[in-house]
Amino acid sequence: MQKNIDYTDGARSVLQNHIKPASQESKKHFSHFLQKTNKAFLPGSNVALAIKRVVFILPENFSLMSYAAAVDTLVTANLVHSDRLFDVSTYGIQSEKVKSDLGIEISTDGCLAVLQKPFLNEFHLIIVCGGYRCSTSENKLLSSVLKAAAKSKTMFAGIWNGAISFAYAGLMDDARCALHPDNHAFMRERFQKVAVTENTLETESKIVTSAGPASALTMMLQLIKQLQGREIMRAVRDILSCDQAEDNCVNQLTGMTYPVMPDNLRHIIQLMKANIEDPLSIDELADCLGISRRQIERLVRTHLNTSPSRYYLELRITYARRLLLQSSESITNIALACGFVTSSHFSNCFKDYFGSSPIQIRENFRRSLN
Structure with a gap:
């Protein structure tokens, strides 16, 4: 050309x-299409926004790829604004060090035992990141933490099979749920009030669930839009989604239309x-x-x-x-x-x-x- x-x-x-x-x-x-590309560098674009506190809960053998995709969106959001938008912390269920599905050990900010009820009320979003080899058995402590947080305005997100933890806590009754196909049979048999779908992402009023790493990125864009607004979401998406073909799912979540x-x-x-x-x-x-x-x-x-x-x-x-x-x-x-x-x-x-x-x-x- x-x-x-x-x-x-x-x-x-x-x-x-x-x-x-x-x-x-x-x-x-x-003009419109180049304005969003340059948004973070334009005067008056960085209006003060309240910091949102996000907590990741990691079980043993969690999907490192899914976790990285989710955390990257929040780190990028902090980079496209003059002020910190998200305060991110990570907790293991039983230990401060958690082994991922790749055998790589992650040092967290603590274990669930240190999370007390008054502290839980400060969280805006709790994300449980599962993985292919994560246990599907109930952890009583995790269920207790999730039930306590559910009494506040906290939102929840589950990645891979993280939604199983929400089901044990009674948060998924009569709700649509997305999770890894390998866990569909278990979820349907064990929690018959949960509406397991074939979609890779499902959004309810307070709970968003995704099936794996790719849908985790889309899920996080949706959550960023809800927590910090459409413009921040667009800025993050333009940076992280450059190599992804736009599909109907992303259009629906972000509210964006892309003319032919x-x-x-x-x-x-x-x-x-x-x-x-x-x-x-x-x-x-x-x-x-x-x-x-x-x-x-x-x-x-x-x-x-x-x-x-x-x-x-x-x-x-x-x-x-x-x-x-x-x-x-x-x-x-x-x-x-x-x-x-x-x-x-x-x-x-x-x-x-x-x-x-x-x-x-x-x-x-x-x-x-x-």
Whole structure:
């Protein structure tokens, strides 16, 4: 798709006519699809949110892959906001050290015996992470802890066969349940009031259950949306779900709809991304694709709700932001790599969108890592 075209001074001026310095134009806002990509770095986006306390309960032989997928969503949520959103702790059932299904031992924050009733009321979410070789027998202490927590506003989530613990505590009666297929027969025979489904994820008012590692990620996105809002969920999803095909399950959970993108629009965006350093004019894009300039303008306006030049600029600014935070390149080199003639012109455009200069954004980001 890429067509290498020399970017003449005339062509550069065409694009620059769409880009005025901050002093001549009010602050710019990213169009919808690129706004969520840059959300965490935009001014005013990090509204103060209350910290939510999340507790993982790990039985022996828990699924390490499922646990990692779930914890990663919460850690990522903390990274996309200026303040900590989730306080995560982990407890073993009988010991402070718990062996996973891979034989890797995890050191927890304590065992269930230290969890007292007043302390349980402080938790917003309790997650039981099961695994293929986890025992299906009842643990009286775990049942007692879950029953006590259920009297508060605490939410519950079960991964793999974690829902079995909720069933023993009487929390799953007349509720739909998702769990690993290997445990369906046991759950149906032992707990006949539980509605075991073939779905990989089920959501009730206070309990969410998933069948394994892949559905655990989807489940955690749903819970993040409930606990901290849609925008945080979207930011986390964009980072962690980049290699997953969008399916009906995710759409239903996140409340997002993804319009079908026409081939020509997909090709337009591919060409723009392939020519960041030497941007093409809209007429050059049209020549490469064999369509008219008006067709390009209509496609971008209809599906992206902006103009081609504006979307191209936003792609370049987003590319610059990633280089800025992930490399040690100078501002001048980043400006050139993103198709800007001068570093001052780049800095003005960058500040129009992010409200801070490239240097300030880089320094703030590096401070947040310490």
